[in-house]
Amino acid sequence: MFETIRYDVKDGVAWLFLNRPDKLNAFTAQMNREIKDAVKAASQNDEVRCIVITGEGRAFCSGQDLSEVDESMDHGDVLRKHYGPMVKQIRQCEKPIIAAVNGVAAGAGFSLALACDFRLVSEKASFINAFIHVGLIPDSGNLYFLTQLVGPAKAAELSILGEKVSAAQAAELGLANQLIPAEAFEDEVSAFAARLAVMPTKAIGLIKRSLKAASVLSFEDYLEQEAQGQRTAGLTADHREGVEAFLQKRKPVFSGK
Known part of the structure; x- marks a missing residue:
């Protein structure tokens, strides 16, 4: 059913794995569509009570796959056609969604994590608003969510300077709901999702x-x-x-x- 993600439902939890580990799970247009479709499917499945989004391999999501970018691209149209619909589907979902941030979340990968209801963060993870490093502005709802979480001053700092935020710093800023040792990450995420899956x-x-x-x-x-x-x-x-x-x-x- 999907090529760039892996989708499994077990014990009331829909697990959505970004599945391009060789590319640090970088976004393509196909991945945008498949995430949107998977979240929609989970939303409509009465057996699903909670959704987890995470990454295969050592990254959560490194942002846009820059090999798909060319000089003729209208970046606004890309957002309207691909990223906007994906993030809207996540925000429209009335089931709890966990971003299980197992590694780096950069650019639109950071935005994806911000769009979720909970962020469970491995101690090996990090965040970076990398858009400034390629002369772009944060997108995919990034500043909408980020400003609500950390305030306008800190959101400006993270976006304009584009510096890496460690997992520990993310916890201090309120970006992480839980900071989890790497060796216990999968078990802790599963336990948190199971807890949500039996709630009203x-x-x-x-x-x-x-x-x-x-x-x-x-x-x-x-x-x-x-x-x-x-x-x-x-x-x-x-x-x-x-x-x-x-x-x-x-x-x-x-x-x-």
């Missing part, structure tokens, strides 16, 4: 909607959005299960419905 999936999706709304709505409009979201959450099977489990003093078993 619909409520997670509604939380994601509310987080997006909070950044664009007035407080009054946000309160209405919140009320609508809570009404929807209150009608889910998971809410009923949560209440029943509380009253019965047992651990809830959520179905994601």
Whole structure:
């Protein structure tokens, strides 16, 4: 089904591996499409409760494969046709998405990690907003996400200077949700994904909607959005299960419905 990525579903988790290790998982137009299609497939699969995006080999993603770049290219069209749709699909997904950053995340690879809900980062990983080194601006939603996470001043520093950010520095800046020893990385990511896969999936999706709304709505409009979201959450099977489990003093078993 896919050529540039590997896609597996196991125990409620969709694993999406960027699979061009010889090129440090650099993006091609085909990889953009396949990531978009895989996230869409996971979004529509009721068996999937969580998505993990990671890289094969020693890199997460080194950004655009520069062998596909030529002087006649309209970079704006490339974003509109390939990167924009990929990032939009990730942001539209109402299931939790983990970026398991196993190695370098550079350029649009950094943007891909930023677009996810969680970033679990190996101690061997690093981030770099490398666009400035080829005379470009950060794209694929990079500055939109980065500014929210680290603030405008730090986002400007990382983008204009283009310096490498170590895994430890990423944790200090709030870019990493967890910093994980390399030897324990796969096990820790699997455990985190398994934890999310048994949580009330619909409520997670509604939380994601509310987080997006909070950044664009007035407080009054946000309160209405919140009320609508809570009404929807209150009608889910998971809410009923949560209440029943509380009253019965047992651990809830959520179905994601």
